[in-house]
Amino acid sequence: MMIPIARPCLGEEEIREVKKVIESGMIAQGKLVKEFEEAFASYIGSKYAVAVSNGTAALHVALISLDVGPGDEVAVPSYTFYSTASSVILSGARPVFIDVDVRTGTMDPNNLASKITSKTKVIIPVHIHGHPADLDSIREVLGGREICILEDSAQAHGALYKGSKVGSLGEAGAFSFYPTKNMTTGEGGIITTDDEYVYEKARAIRDQGQVSKYEHHYVGFNYRMTEINAAIGIVQLKKLDEFNARRREIASIYTQELSGLVDTPFVAEWADPVWHLYPVRVGRRRDEAVKRLRYLGILARPAYPMPLQKQPVMSRLADRKYNFLHVLFKGVSYSDIETPNAEKLARELLYLPIYSCMKDEEVKEVVEKARRVFKSL
Ligand SMILES: Cc1ncc(COP(=O)(O)O)c(C=O)c1O
Numbered sequence: 456m457m458i459p460i461a462r463p464c465l466g467e468e469e470i471r472e473v474k475k476v477i478e479s480g481m482i483a484q485g486k487l488v489k490e491f492e493e494a495f496a497s498y499i500g501s502k503y504a505v506a507v508s509n510g511t512a513a514l515h516v517a518l519i520s521l522d523v524g525p526g527d528e529v530a531v532p533s534y535t536f537y538s539t540a541s542s543v544i545l546s547g548a549r550p551v552f553i554d555v556d557v558r559t560g561t562m563d564p565n566n567l568a569s570k571i572t573s574k575t576k577v578i579i580p581v582h583i584h585g586h587p588a589d590l591d592s593i594r595e596v597l598g599g600r601e602i603c604i605l606e607d608s609a610q611a612h613g614a615l616y617k618g619s620k621v622g623s624l625g626e627a628g629a630f631s632f633y634p635t636k637n638m639t640t641g642e643g644g645i646i647t648t649d650d651e652y653v654y655e656k657a658r659a660i661r662d663q664g665q666v667s668k669y670e671h672h673y674v675g676f677n678y679r680m681t682e683i684n685a686a687i688g689i690v691q692l693k694k695l696d697e698f699n700a701r702r703r704e705i706a707s708i709y710t711q712e713l714s715g716l717v718d719t720p721f722v723a724e725w726a727d728p729v730w731h732l733y734p735v736r737v738g739r740r741r742d743e744a745v746k747r748l749r750y751l752g753i754l755a756r757p758a759y760p761m762p763l764q765k766q767p768v769m770s771r772l773a774d775r776k777y778n779f780l781h782v783l784f785k786g787v788s789y790s791d792i793e794t795p796n797a798e799k800l801a802r803e804l805l806y807l808p809i810y811s812c813m814k815d816e817e818v819k820e821v822v823e824k825a826r827r828v829f830k831s832l
Pocket of ligand 1: 509512
């Protein structure tokens, strides 16, 4: 039997609630979406939440609601999933790539300090792998400037930064409910904020720019969540603490059993992570390690393959064939932007399977096989 890298953990309760929605005949955004938003905002400790169709849409809507657009710069970590940067491009602003702390994989505040300009409008720290970024140090770098923090919390539902839930600490937060995330709605996303302006604008942007039926005040999108997704989300949110407790338990078993053989994840003093992914640094023989694990039926995954600014699309942003917003990117080049720590993680990290419904026997099998492979490198 293969052990997957991740899997959604859904049960009878989700099936029952989805069935009820289908039988009701009311499946487009409605009262369950509202109920889910209120429950999520209250869980995170933010005043408001706006549910959308996926996590990329959450970032996109949040940026537009923070009034980001052409002429602005938005700082993003160079090691993260693609949509942290693509959502910035979609908003018309330019991403600026910041190197990461090699131990946590989160945005390095010192590198950020050297890249802030008069055009910087928003910083997007990513709580990568479920480990919170160092938000206080980032805030300190910003000083008194009018720059917002948008927390990309797509991998960190329920993670704590100095005792507070991530997504409640910046001007806005964005979450994803993709099936492999700490909780899922099928596809889905949500924006959290305490700011009434951001909240009202986000509600309109996700729904064709409407402020009331057929009254369009903004250029927006159809990024609505359905009642079916919200029904799943309401059930999953109730299980989230239990899900995260299991992820923490699995992570601590891995760390105990594998430290000494490989670099197990570092936990900063400010962080209480929720381990969306469990990363280990195995050095230059990473690809060989992934190959051997997979051969043994452990579907480990290598890191994101390169710093984001090195993705092929980033050198084509001014080319109409690759970017419909090409006119905004004339002369933009990232070819000389080096982020050595991101480079190192892309080369040396691998992820081991972790999901909340992982059975004890599966955890044991991963440990045994990973020990065998790491010793053989
Ligand atoms: C860090 C990060 N940001 C954004 C996203 C985008 O979320 P989605 O896939 O729901 O669009 C993801 C997940 O896929 C992610 O891991």
